[in-house]
Every structure is written in C-alpha cells, then in structure tokens.
Amino acid sequence: MEINNICCIGAGYVGGPTMAVIAQKCPEIKVTVVDINEKRIADWNDEDVENIPIYEPGLSEIVAEARDRNLFFSTDVDAAIDKADMIFISVNTPTKTYGIGKGMAADLKYIELCARQIARVSTSDKIVVEKSTLPVRTAEALKNILDNTGNGVNYQILSNPEFLAEGTAVADLMNPDRVLIGGDIETDNGQEAVQALVDVYAHWVPKDQILTTNVWSSELSKLTANAFLAQRVSSINAMSELCEKTGADVNEVAKAVGMDSRIGSKFLQSSVGFGGSCFQKDILNLVYIAKSFGLEEVADYWEQVIIMNDHQKRRFAANIVKTLYNTVSGKKIAILGWAFKKDTNDTRESAAIYVVDYLLNEQAEVVVYDPKVKPEQIYADLDYLNTRSEKENRDRVTVLNTPYEACEEAHAVAVLTEWDEFKDYNWSKIYDDMLKPAFLFDGRRLLDGKKKKEMGFEYYAIGS
Numbered sequence: 001m002e003i004n005n006i007c008c009i010g011a012g013y014v015g016g017p018t019m020a021v022i023a024q025k026c027p028e029i030k031v032t033v034v035d036i037n038e039k040r041i042a043d044w045n046d047e048d049v050e051n052i053p054i055y056e057p058g059l060s061e062i063v064a065e066a067r068d069r070n071l072f073f074s075t076d077v078d079a080a081i082d083k084a085d086m087i088f089i090s091v092n093t094p095t096k097t098y099g100i101g102k103g104m105a106a107d108l109k110y111i112e113l114c115a116r117q118i119a120r121v122s123t124s125d126k127i128v129v130e131k132s133t134l135p136v137r138t139a140e141a142l143k144n145i146l147d148n149t150g151n152g153v154n155y156q157i158l159s160n161p162e163f164l165a166e167g168t169a170v171a172d173l174m175n176p177d178r179v180l181i182g183g184d185i186e187t188d189n190g191q192e193a194v195q196a197l198v199d200v201y202a203h204w205v206p207k208d209q210i211l212t213t214n215v216w217s218s219e220l221s222k223l224t225a226n227a228f229l230a231q232r233v234s235s236i237n238a239m240s241e242l243c244e245k246t247g248a249d250v251n252e253v254a255k256a257v258g259m260d261s262r263i264g265s266k267f268l269q270s271s272v273g274f275g276g277s278c279f280q281k282d283i284l285n286l287v288y289i290a291k292s293f294g295l296e297e298v299a300d301y302w303e304q305v306i307i308m309n310d311h312q313k314r315r316f317a318a319n320i321v322k323t324l325y326n327t328v329s330g331k332k333i334a335i336l337g338w339a340f341k342k343d344t345n346d347t348r349e350s351a352a353i354y355v356v357d358y359l360l361n362e363q364a365e366v367v368v369y370d371p372k373v374k375p376e377q378i379y380a381d382l383d384y385l386n387t388r389s390e391k392e393n394r395d396r397v398t399v400l401n402t403p404y405e406a407c408e409e410a411h412a413v414a415v416l417t418e419w420d421e422f423k424d425y426n427w428s429k430i431y432d433d434m435l436k437p438a439f440l441f442d443g444r445r446l447l448d449g450k451k452k453k454e455m456g457f458e459y460y461a462i463g464s
C-alpha cells in the first residue's frame with residue numbers, strides 16, 4: 001500500500017516537528033497538519049519562519065524547506081481527513097482534572113473527538129495512527145468508535161508512539177534510536193498497514209531500527225520508557241539529598257555509577273526536578289492503570305517517582321528561604337530560566353513554576369528572565385495554579401528582557417533551566433550589582449561553583 005497523503009491532527013510539540021521531518025524526508029507525500037487552534041496554525045504559516053510557534057533547534061530551516069511544497073498547515077480538519085490515506089492523531093492527552101481517575105488517568109476526550117470526526121468525514125479506507133501517548137488498549141476504543149459510527153469504510157489502527165525529547169526534537173527525529181510501530185500483525189490487512197508506515201520511515205531510518213509489535217506492546221512501551229527515564233532522575237535526586245547531608249558530591253557519585261556499563265551514564269544529572277508535559281502525566285497514567293487492575297504494589301512503586309520529584313522542587317525552594325535567614329518576605333529573588341529544559345520554549349510542568357509559587361507564598365518579590373519564554377506564558381502558568389489572584393501574580397512577579405536587569409539588587413539568584421548562555425554571563429557584573437551577601441542557588445549544577453565562590457557568591461548547588 002502506497003501512502004500519498006498524510007494528515008496529522010494536532011500541530012503541537014509532537015505533530016509539528018514530526019510532520020515537518022516526514023515532509024522533508026518524503027517529498028512525494030503530501031503532509032497536512034491540522035489544528036483547531038487558529039492562532040497556532042497562523043503562526044505555523046507565518047511568513048517569517050522564525051515565528052513558528054515551537055522553538056526547536058533546526059526546526060525553522062526544515063519548515064522553510066518543506067512548507068508549501070508538500071507540508072501544509074491548516075484549520076480545515078474535515079478536508080484534510082477526507083483526502084488522507086493515513087491520519088496521525090497527535091492531540092494532547094493531559095491528566096484528567098475531573099471525575100473518575102481525576103489527577104491520574106489520561107483524559108482521552110480529545111482523542112475520542114478525533115475518532116468521531118474521522119468516522120463522520122471519511123469516505124475512503126484509512127490507516128489511523130496513534131501518535132499521542134495513550135493508555136494501553138486505547139486502540140480498541142478507537143476501533144470501536146470508528147467501526148460503529150463510520151460510513152462503512154475500513155480502518156486499520158496503528159500505534160506509533162513518539163520518543164523525541166523536546167530541545168533535541170529534530171536530531172531525535174532525524175536519527176531515532178528506534179521507531180516503534182504496533183499493529184494488528186495477526187491479520188494480512190494489519191500487516192499491510194504496518195508495512196505502509198514502515199515504508200514512510202524507511203525513507204531515512206535504517207530498517208533494523210524500525211520495530212514492529214502488537215498494538216498493546218507498543219502502547220505500553222511508551223509509558224514504560226517515560227517511567228524508566230523519570231525514575232532515573234528521581235533516583236539520582238534522592239541521592240542528591242543524601243550527598244548534601246554526608247559531604248559526598250552527587251556529580252562524582254553519578255560519574256562513578258554511570259561508568260558501570262550495566263547502568264550507563266545518561267540521565268544521571270541531578271536537578272531541581274524533572275518537568276515537561278510527559279513524565280508526570282504518563283507515570284500517573286501508569287499508576288492509574290496498575291491500580292485499575294488491582295496491582296497496588298506496582299502502582300505504589302511508580303508513584304514514588306512522582307513523590308520524590310515533588311519533594312525535590314519543594315526542598316530546593318525551602319532551602320532558599322532557610323538560607324536567606326528564614327525569610328524571603330519582601331526580598332527580591334531573580335529566577336534565571338522558566339522553560340522546563342534548555343532549547344525549548346515549553347514550560348508545561350516546569351520546576352520553575354512550583355519553586356516560584358512557593359517563594360510567592362513566602363512573600364518574595366520575584367523577577368524572571370528566560371531567553372525563549374514570553375511573559376504572558378509565565379503569568380498563565382502561575383494563574384493556572386490558582387494559588388492567588390491574577391492581579392497579585394502580576395504585581396509580585398516581574399518578567400524582564402535581560403538577565404543583568406533581572407539580577408540587579410537581588411538578594412538571591414536561582415538558576416532553574418540549564419540554558420547554555422547562563423554559563424557565559426558576566427557573573428562578576430551580576431555579583432557587583434546584587435545585594436550582599438549575594439546568594440546563588442544552582443538548581444541545575446550548571447555553573448562553575450568554585451569560580452563563583454571565588455567571586456564572592458554564597459553558592460549552593462543541588463547535591464553538594
């Protein structure tokens with residue numbers, strides 16, 4: 001089966017970059033990315049490619065090359081569905097905020113809406129690909145809706161979870177460790193659909209890196225991968241607290257441990273805690289699934305990863321208060337970095353949000369600088385917590401355009417995102433312009449602590 005026309009529903013952090021790379025690598029396939037968010041689509045179509053809504057190194061160049069050649073962004077969802085042979089569903093699957101499973105289960109309402117729309121609109125056979133991260137056995141529900149409400153056309157459902165990491169999305173998509181495709185491999189039609197998607201990726205991914213499995217293994221593998229990654233962060237963060245009490249240094253421990261080839265060196269960087277839209281939501285979803293099968297010990301085991309992560313954020317903020325003579329009331333605290341990691345403008349679940357919320361509860365005056373995050377996003381993130389009024393958030397938090405302004409006359413500076421540029425600032429100027437003692441809290445272990453102490457800073461890093 002040859003694929004000529006792809007539609008992707010959802011022009012977000014996954015749909016946008018993934019489809020841009022498919023379009024670049026498969027110039028004979030027409031790729032249309034659709035979204036109900038008109039502003040987002042208008043931004044993807046902005047004449048100046050630097051204004052596309054998602055910042056990822058290398059992405060704007062790819063969009064410049066493929067856009068209006070075989071890559072299109074549109075709000076006409078119906079038309080794109082109808083014309084497509086293959087439809088990727090790449091919509092958001094946040095944690096439920098209501099009803100059964102509130103605070104744990106994935107909210108699948110956006111997925112179901114997509115399925116119903118596909119069923120309503122389609123007049124020819126389709127391969128529907130789950131790109132969103134979904135609970136195991138969601139494909140069954142999708143198939144049920146499509147088969148029972150559709151126009152009598154045939155559907156094949158594939159699971160093709162995305163393993164890209166924000167900040168390195170383009171490199172990850174160009175050179176994936178593996179591509180995973182789950183399908184109904186017991187049947188000829190299922191195998192044919194799997195092969196059609198394999199052929200798309202085979203334009204640039206070596207065949208031995210394209211794994212095919214049954215749908216359920218594929219769905220569960222994505223949750224498992226995120227759970228394992230997050231678990232490593234919580235494991236090293238648990239050790240960071242012990243290091244602080246014992247005089248060990250968490251970087252030295254991580255290096256010694258990571259050189260064991262059975263353990264490996266990646267993802268052992270201690271920090272103020274992981275953020276991002278995925279780790280927490282996917283682990284909570286895993287916990288919910290385990291609980292719904294009565295697997296209490298499995299659920300408790302994974303939940304501990306989240307408990308540790310929340311603890312790390314809280315204890316970082318609490319340490320700032322304690323170190324500043326047990327009060328930050330009325331004190332100016334400069335925050336460097338709001339994105340959940342470097343090289344992205346995504347702030348979802350960023351540790352910065354929670355650290356600042358804690359400091360505001362302690363009546364600090366907060367000033368924020370981030371190279372890529374816009375002020376309205378920072379305020380929206382704080383408003384979303386509902387801890388205080390929108391007016392109060394705006395009165396007590398100032399967002400500035402330069403780091404030097406942000407740190408001027410500050411009692412303390414806290415580094416919360418590992419942006420490379422932070423390392424190269426003129427730190428002696430920052431020191432001179434701060435109130436003394438000049439406290440510097442490094443939540444990413446990004447800076448050279450020894451040099452900062454020599455400059456006169458009271459320097460504190462997680463894990464030493």
Ligand SMILES: NC(=O)c1ccc[n+]([C@@H]2O[C@H](COP(=O)([O-])OP(=O)(O)OC[C@H]3O[C@@H](n4cnc5c(N)ncnc54)[C@H](O)[C@@H]3O)[C@@H](O)[C@H]2O)c1
Nearest residue numbers: 010011012013014035036037090091092093110132133162
């Ligand atoms: N962000 C990541 O790094 C990452 C990595 C791997 C997997 N995932 C998974 O991919 C999925 C998407 O994540 P994201 O970060 O791209 O989310 P996102 O919020 O950035 O994008 C989702 C988009 O879908 C659109 N949408 C929702 N319902 C729609 C509908 N009915 N019709 C058309 N558009 C609709 C929204 O307007 C939004 O623009 C999630 O399931 C996530 O868990 C994310």
